[in-house]
Amino acid sequence: MVEPEELPPREAWHRYLNGRRTELTEETASTYHYRLKLFAEWCEDNGIETVADLNGWVLDEYESYRAGQDVASTTLHNEMETLKNFIEYLERIEAVDDDLADRVNVPHVPRGERSRETRLSTDRALALIRHYRSTDAVHGCRRHALLETAWHTGARLGGLRALDLRDFNREEQTVEFIHRPESGTVLKNKREGERVVALNERVCETIGTYIQTDRYDVHDDHGRQPLFSSLQGRPNPNTIRVWMYLATFPCVQGECPHRYDPDSCEFRNHSKASQCPSSRAPHHVRTGSITWHCDRGVPREVTAERVNASQDVIDEYYDKAEERDRMEKRRRPHLNKLTIE
Structure with missing residues (x-):
């Protein structure tokens, strides 16, 4: 029987995803597959033969490599977050050091950059x-x-x-x-x-x-x-x-x-x-639709129910109203409270 630390990165990645198939949708599993495929291929190109070869320096080198590919900041964030989850799995099966996942740097992305700009206007x-x-x-x-x-x-x-x-x-x-x-x-x-x-x-x-x-x-x-x-x-x-x-x-x-x-x-x-x-x-x-709902003044809780997304996610990723519009939406319903008779 192969010991867990002897698993090649490619085999370990497939094992990890196969174990999560029941909890992931096909589309999410496909996204994770692509992200970890990039990592496994990089490992193979750089002589990383087993997961026992993984350490903080290797993980930092991979992040530097991906950053040098001129990927978007959100893309790098998501890829490193998926890699961190994969390393946590390797920790659980005792294939790598217990604290290796802590050495995966998931770069911070400012809130404004995390919002999804590509949309149907x-x-x-x-x-x-x-x-x-x-x-x-x-x-x-x-x-x-x-x-x-x-x-x-x-x-x-x-x-x-x-x-x-x-x-x-x-x-x-x-x-x-x-x-x-x-x-x-x-x-x-x-x-x-x-x-x-x-x-x-x-x-x-x-x-x-x-x-x-x-x-x-x-x-x-x-x-x-x-x-x-x-x-x-x-x-x-x-x-x-x-x-x-x-x-x-x-x-x-x-x-x-x-x-x-x-x-x-x-x-x-x-x-x-x-x-x-x-x-x-x-x-x-x-x-674009969720943005439209928000811009038309549909309450967040109503939009959240319709589109099956949390109100926090809607605020962070979808509500694209300009700051001035946000101010108008906040204050207009309350102006009658400030009327001087």
Whole structure:
């Protein structure tokens, strides 16, 4: 039997992630996989054959290497945080010194830099939605319904993919997000991510039109009917991403800001849609949506319930209102208390 300290970094990384599969969503596991893959490959390139070779100097050298790759400060922070968790696992199985995780430096990132700047802006989102609503050729198409649902609910990619036809209630004007791991769809926060989200009439009309005119009437491998369906059944996560990239092309409702010809632009190919500088992924739409909720004055607790995020996370990462706007939101409701009769 191989002793834990004899594990190569690559084998240890796979063992670590395999042990966490039940508690991580597919997307989170994929993110951790990529981050630790970078570390394992660096170890192999630098003669680190087993985890017993890891020490504070090696970990500091890796951080210096990644910092020299000109990665964003938030990226480096997240990568080192994941590495620290991995080293803590190695401590637990007695593969490394007990205090090695304490030697992993997770660089501090100022709050302003931690916020996610890449998002679908409100101006662009509303212009796109208005275009889809007012143009017969695309009104109620799958891309329209997906974008409008994502923008109105602030849902994650996994939540959008998990929706079934039965989860949309036209009469009550709601959509329900349900954790169904036994049949292939999970929510990021599992049961705690389950919620019913109210929709307004225009969003319901869009989804209803999509169901009647552009939705494939199919079942997935578990006999369920996905709301956002492909010809083969329930789309995989990457397909949902591509649909959103295509839905948010700037040339959908105006001229290309990058001066490409839409008729010959290579980005309009499904495999390259993500490379359009202005297309946005579902997470960018979620970020923009939550910002829009905040900017429109929706109470934090209401927004938190709708999008399944804590109020602190919304404040730190999503509420992009300028400081002056924040001041206005704070003080306006209280001005009547200061009136002098």
